Amino acid sequence: MSKLHLVFGGRVSDPRTLDFVDPGKLDVVGIFPDYASAEKAWRAAAQRTVDDAEMRFVVVHLHRLLEPDTIKPA
Numbered sequence: 001m002s003k004l005h006l007v008f009g010g011r012v013s014d015p016r017t018l019d020f021v022d023p024g025k026l027d028v029v030g031i032f033p034d035y036a037s038a039e040k041a042w043r044a045a046a047q048r049t050v051d052d053a054e055m056r057f058v059v060v061h062l063h064r065l066l067e068p069d070t071i072k073p074a
Contacts, residue, residue, distance in 0.1 A: 002063065005038035006031050009045055009057030018058065031062065 007029035011021045020026060029045045032038035038059045049055035 002033050003035065004031055004033065004062040004066070005035055006060040006062050007038050007041045007045065007057065008060070009049075009055060011054050012056045013054075015053050015056065018056065021054075027057075029057070035059070035061075 008026050009029070010023070010026040013019045013021050027045070029041050032041060042057050042059050045057045049057075
């Protein structure tokens with residue numbers, strides 16, 4: 001299985017959290033086949049909104065959600 005990564009973001013109620021104000025208005029940047037390309041897309045999206053402290057973008061490791069049994073304990 002590919003190590004898929006989802007990049008999305010939106011307006012948050014507090015920049016220290018991931019409490020999105022309106023989940024229906026999330027900006028889905030895309031799904032990427034590896035972390036390097038997801039990080040590149042995340043940086044570009046975050047840079048577009050760098051002056052807006054209430055906007056936050058994240059990278060989600062979809063492969064960890066799709067195959068939770070393959071995660072090695074820390």
